[in-house]
Amino acid sequence: MRSFRAVAHWATMICLVAGAAIVLIQSFWITYGVFVRYALGNPDSMVTEATALLLVPLAFLGLPWALQGDAFPRVEFLYERLPPRAAGAVERIHMAVMALVGGFFAIVAVNATISTYRSGASSSVLEWPEYLFWTPVAFAAIAFVIGALYRLISGERPPKTEVSE
Amino acid sequence: MEWHVVLIGIVTLLSVLIFVGLPIPFAMAASCLPFLWKIQTWDTSLVSTQLKLWGVWVDYVLLAVPLFVFLGELVSRSQIGPRLYYVMQHAVPLRGAAAYGSVGACAGFGAVCGSSLIGALTIGSVALPEMLRLGYSPRLASGVIASGGTLSVLIPPSLILIFYGIVTNASVGQLFIAGVIPGLFLTALFLVVVKVWSMIRPQDVPADSRRERVDLGQIVLAFGPVALIATIIIVSVYFGVATTTESAAVACVVTIILAFTIGRMTLRAFLDSLSATLRTMGFVGLLLAAAALFGFVLTYYRIPQELGAAFGALNLPSHLVLISIVVFYLIVGMFLEPASITFITVPTVFPLVAAAGYDLVWFGIVYTITMEIAVLTPPVGLNLYVLQRMDRTGRLHLIDAVIGCIPFIGVMLLLIAILVAFPSVALWLPSAMK
Numbered sequence: 001m002r003s004f005r006a007v008a009h010w011a012t013m014i015c016l017v018a019g020a021a022i023v024l025i026q027s028f029w030i031t032y033g034v035f036v037r038y039a040l041g042n043p044d045s046m047v048t049e050a051t052a053l054l055l056v057p058l059a060f061l062g063l064p065w066a067l068q069g070d071a072f073p074r075v076e077f078l079y080e081r082l083p084p085r086a087a088g089a090v091e092r093i094h095m096a097v098m099a100l101v102g103g104f105f106a107i108v109a110v111n112a113t114i115s116t117y118r119s120g121a122s123s124s125v126l127e128w129p130e131y132l133f134w135t136p137v138a139f140a141a142i143a144f145v146i147g148a149l150y151r152l153i154s155g156e157r158p159p160k161t162e163v164s165e
Numbered sequence: 166m167e168w169h170v171v172l173i174g175i176v177t178l179l180s181v182l183i184f185v186g187l188p189i190p191f192a193m194a195a196s197c198l199p200f201l202w203k204i205q206t207w208d209t210s211l212v213s214t215q216l217k218l219w220g221v222w223v224d225y226v227l228l229a230v231p232l233f234v235f236l237g238e239l240v241s242r243s244q245i246g247p248r249l250y251y252v253m254q255h256a257v258p259l260r261g262a263a264a265y266g267s268v269g270a271c272a273g274f275g276a277v278c279g280s281s282l283i284g285a286l287t288i289g290s291v292a293l294p295e296m297l298r299l300g301y302s303p304r305l306a307s308g309v310i311a312s313g314g315t316l317s318v319l320i321p322p323s324l325i326l327i328f329y330g331i332v333t334n335a336s337v338g339q340l341f342i343a344g345v346i347p348g349l350f351l352t353a354l355f356l357v358v359v360k361v362w363s364m365i366r367p368q369d370v371p372a373d374s375r376r377e378r379v380d381l382g383q384i385v386l387a388f389g390p391v392a393l394i395a396t397i398i399i400v401s402v403y404f405g406v407a408t409t410t411e412s413a414a415v416a417c418v419v420t421i422i423l424a425f426t427i428g429r430m431t432l433r434a435f436l437d438s439l440s441a442t443l444r445t446m447g448f449v450g451l452l453l454a455a456a457a458l459f460g461f462v463l464t465y466y467r468i469p470q471e472l473g474a475a476f477g478a479l480n481l482p483s484h485l486v487l488i489s490i491v492v493f494y495l496i497v498g499m500f501l502e503p504a505s506i507t508f509i510t511v512p513t514v515f516p517l518v519a520a521a522g523y524d525l526v527w528f529g530i531v532y533t534i535t536m537e538i539a540v541l542t543p544p545v546g547l548n549l550y551v552l553q554r555m556d557r558t559g560r561l562h563l564i565d566a567v568i569g570c571i572p573f574i575g576v577m578l579l580l581i582a583i584l585v586a587f588p589s590v591a592l593w594l595p596s597a598m599k
Contacts, residue, residue, distance in 0.1 A: 015443075019443040019446065020436075020443060023235055023443070026228065026231070026232065026414065027232060027235065027414045027418055027421075028414075030228075030410065031418040033411070034411050048225055052225045052228055053223060055227060055228050055231070056218075056219065058446060059222045059446060059453065059454070060451075060454075061443065062443035062444055062447030062448075062450060063450060064447070065444055066445075066446075066448050066451075067447070071444045071445075071447065071448060072188030072189070072191070073189055073505065073547075074183075074186050074187065075183050075186060075189075075500055075544075075545055078184055078185070078186065079185065079186030090186060093185075094187050094188070094191075097187055097191060098188065101191045101194045101195055105194075105451075105454065107211060108211050108214045109215075111212075112215040115215075123223075130219070
């Protein structure tokens with residue numbers, strides 16, 4: 001059980017670091033793009049497509065981290081009125097559904113990684129291989145499923161954190 | 166399967182899953198997947214989902230979302246917000262200075278942050294204990310801060326306006342500009358509420374707010390960063406100097422520099438900003454992925470079109486259509502949070518609005534005000550719970566926060582009425598856009 005938890009934790013941390021790096025790259029690269037467009041009169045031809053492509057992994061790299069912080073918004077006013085044992089059972093059902101949904105997206109992402117690798121599919125202008133962007137999505141979705149399965153088995157629920165809206 | 170059978174089935178399943186407490190993105194995905202597999206085989210569903218996800222996420226406009234989230238997190242973890250509140254509070258020479266200062270600081274903060282929750286958290290974490298310590302009634306204090314936080318989603322930048330623009334294909338830049346005058350107007354209405362409150366219940370507003378003298382340097386340090394970041398976002402979008410996404414990125418870089426130089430940001434706080442951004446993206450990423458599938462199922466069965474036709478056949482006057490939609494959102498807003506409401510309902514509702522002859526940019530502002538009300542109404546009023554959790558004295562009860570918000574919700578409804586009567590309040594500025 002401890003190693004299961006460690007795998008879930010480290011996979012989450014890898015996703016977190018990779019996602020944080022992408023946010024910083026996007027911020028600085030786009031700013032550089034604006035700077036060279038106006039200051040040097042020489043627009044960066046890569047920035048728009050490259051940073052948009054990086055959004056694909058970024059959209060999913062936070063998934064296991066959000067699970068770890070129990071940060072998904074939910075309607076709790078009925079759930080909170082349940083007695084502890086019933087709440088525990090309902091929480092396990094939630095985790096099972098979340099693992100199944102996450103599993104579906106993980107299968108989609110793994111399938112996409114393999115198929116785009118085999119087909120050589122690439123982005124329209126830069127011609128960057130699509131599988132490079134699907135691979136982190138697949139990794140993040142698998143990390144999420146591992147985390148959800150761990151919580152399903154252990155019954156652990158971390159303290160809730162809020163997300164921006 | 167008939168469209169109305171699918172509609173009833175998907176809405177029932179979604180409602181049940183949401184009300185048993187399943188996180189909303191998963192409830193959305195779980196409610197539409199059975200219908201997706203009814204339309205497609207397993208293998209086809211994998212490929213179509215892959216194409217949907219790629220189509221949704223390779224989007225330069227959508228890139229503004231993580232950047233504005235990051236911007237809000239950066240500002241909230243630096244001293245920019247608290248400093249703004251301090252100067253606002255001490256610079257107002259009126260009885261109730263802390264309440265006026267809170268509204269002003271929330272509006273100023275709203276110009277650099279697109280999230281109502283972060284707005285309420287950042288200003289509230291400083292203003293709430295201070296107001297309670299000074300002797301303001303918990304109802305006024307909580308009402309001012311919870312409602313003031315909502316200014317962040319009307320005054321650009323706004324995450325809700327970005328989500329709305331993505332769903333309806335309306336220009337995010339125009340939506341941002343359209344939010345400026347209503348946002349400032351709402352700020353003025355909030356100030357009027359504080360004034361009227363202090364006249365009706367003077368016991369709720371202490372006479373001595375213990376004002377301290379603020380020097381020019383403090384004023385510059387408080388307003389300078391906010392003015393600079395807001396200018397980068399609003400002016401560059403208004404004059405077409407940069408896209409919304411570019412303005413977000415430049416604002417992030419400038420904020421990083423300001424936060425480390427004059428905002429007393431620590432490395433720890435900076436890393437926390439990044440991790441909080443990723444946490445939000447974890448939710449938004451899956452929500453959009455689920456919304457793409459949900460939208461595909463609805464579109465396959467032509468549900469938005471059929472619903473629009475059925476609604477149109479009723480021959481309702483356009484203002485009745487609008488009132489029905491606003492009431493619908495006020496009710497849904499009691500149970501769901503804004504991002505989920507946007508992705509679940511707006512794809513179906515906006516064709517009705519367009520068919521009734523309303524401008525989609527104008528409706529975006531009306532919609533955003535209903536979403537502001539949504540975060541203030543129980544049982545799922547995010548800002549109310551955040552405030553209650555912030556209170557360390559135990560004096561603030563949820564019911565006080567709810568009652569405290571009522572006058573502010575009243576003026577938000579008044580603003581909707583003003584926008585209906587005078588659409589140019591929202592549309593004049595975008596129409597004058599370069």
